[in-house]
Amino acid sequence: MIPYGRQDIRQEDIDAVVEVLQSDFITQGPVVPRFEEAVASKVGARYGVAVNSGTSALHVACLALGLGPGNRLWTSPITFVASANCAIYCGAQVDFVDIDPVTYNLSPEALEKKLSDADEKSCLPDIVVPVHLCGQSCEMKRIHELSQSYGFKVIEDASHALGGRYRDFPVGCCRYSDITVFSFHPVKIITTAEGGMAVTNDAALAGKMQLLRSHGITRDPELMTHAADGPWYYQQIDLGYNYRMTDIQAALGISQLNRLDEYVTRRHEIAERYDRLLSDLLVTVPLQHPDAYSSWHLYVIRLQLGAITKSHREVFESMRESDIGVNLHYIPVHTQPWYERMGFKKGDYPEAEQYYAEAISLPMYPTMTDEQQDQVVDALRGAVVG
Template identity: 60%
Template sequence: MIPYGKQDINQQDIDAVIKVLQSDYLTQGPQVPLFEQTLIDHSGAEYAVACNSATSALHLACLVLELGVGDWLWTTPITFVASANCGLYCGAQVDFVDIDPITYNLCPKALKRKLIIAKAQNKLPKVVVPVHLCGQPCDMPAIHALSLEYDFKIIEDAAHAIGGEYQGKPIGCGDYSDITVFSFHPVKIVTTAEGGAALTNQQALADKMTLLRSHGITRDKALMRPVTGLDIEEQGDWYYQQVELGFNYRMTELQAALGVSQMQRLRQFVSERQRLASRYNQLLADLPLTLPKQLETTNSAWHLYVIGLQLDDSAFSQNRLSQNKVFRQLRELGIGVNLHYIPVHTQPYYQAMGFAVGDYPAAEHYYQHAISLPLFHGMTEAQQDEVVTALRLVLIKVY
């Protein structure tokens, strides 16, 4: 089976992890700060806070932006559920903004229309989470301009997008957001096995995320608070305080060492994905498919290559049958296709909140046509040719 995505681990990566295993620190040692600095050096952001997952990083980002009960978080329905769940973790309410049918990202025009209505209803969002789907950057200048007009914070969900660029700058630089979150899951461009990070240009946010990442505990006397019947100055070097209700969201030294090693090949990873995506564009150009589009001012990291099946929109049930046939038959031929993503608002948990099929037509149209083809560093041209040959064969049968 040719997988839709997979990690690329070389001997340098293995050696880096073994070196940590042979060291004195498996957690809370020098590798995590080194990995954070590597992310800073790549992105140009001022601060980076490594976590055990991107979901943890999203949660911390929401917390330090003081999202809470009575607040709203808005995101796209075409994303993994974590982009929305992070708001619920904080007690906030969640809503969605429909996608741009060309880029599949959160649509700035739809966002503006929704903001106008929300302002009249006094229900403006406190946080908006644009998601750089497939590695394709959102139209961040447009979203940022709306944040200034309507006074909301921005968390970029860049789980797919490390190595991508907009306007010549790396995603993660923070020019158009308060916090950017990366994922390092094995199918992502760079992996730490599991892991994530939150990047920001605001020291106060970084310091608070660092504190909350480790139980809300500090050994910094400048952050400590008076304790009745206790002289802090008389306490030994063992002394610490819990000053916030935090979490165990720490990244291990093993994960960080792998990340440091992987980051040395980031440019190579993205360049090869871009080459393979361009080759897909050429090989699939004559087929009845909608191929991925890229905004002129952006450079996708190409985490995913999503095609759209060109189906008759007047026959929904027949279309779903056709999409299922294409998906299933490709899998039977050893092509590990996938579908990213099921619209979040159609999940039972969110339907119980009042969301329903029909709420976000562009997102649902995308879901009814999309299939993710295999794309990963290390994929050979022979494997890519096998994917294309299988797809041609299946489309002839289905159409």
């Protein structure tokens, strides 16, 4: 089966990991800060805080910004559940903002309207989490302007978007946000197996996230509440977590980061070839906003169901039967049972639900060959046309 995504592990990656395995540190040693510095430098941020997953990065980012009981977080309904769950972990409330029908990202127009309504009811969000779906940046300038008007903080969920750009600035520079988070899961742009990172330009936020990722424990005398008993001494000054990344993972990440531009360039070639090959099919190919340069984590088509005789499920199952590992990103979060128990229901976010009814993620990864891509397109043609 041709998978929808997969990692690219080369000999230099293996050598980097083996070198760490043969060193004195295999958990959190000197390689983790080198990886943090490398990613932060690549995206133009001042600080990077490596953690064991993108979900952990979202969690510590929320905590660092003070999210807690009585606070509110808004995000997109078309995302992985972690973008919303991070608020629940903090004891905060979650709400959603419908998507733009063309880019599939959080709609600035819908956000502005929802903020105006919330302002009248005194229930504005404390944090908004725009999700850069498929690797394409949200319209961050407008979202930032709204944050200044309505007083909320911004966390960019860039789990899909390492290597992307917005208005000629790298995604992650935090020009329009307080914190940006990345994921290094194997199907993402680069991988550390599991892993994530939060980047920021704020030293205090970086310090808070560093503390929270490691049990809330410090050895810094300046942060302790009283004098140290000796050189062995440490204090837990906050309730933190074991969210640390290992040197093994960081070594893999550094090696992979060296190929980031190569990976993104190849993903663009695949996306442009899909655009050409699918131009005569009754599907809608993904639109790219002129202000964004996507990292193309995912290539999502939408079936023009009103013009074909097959159902969404029939096309999907036909592709799988042809050994094409299509997927669907994502099921709207508000329709998940956990969130339905919180009062959300189908019909709340119509653009997100219409997207879900039509979307299919086609295989997209940098080692994909033209021959494999031809197989995908042929299978799709057979599934749609019959």
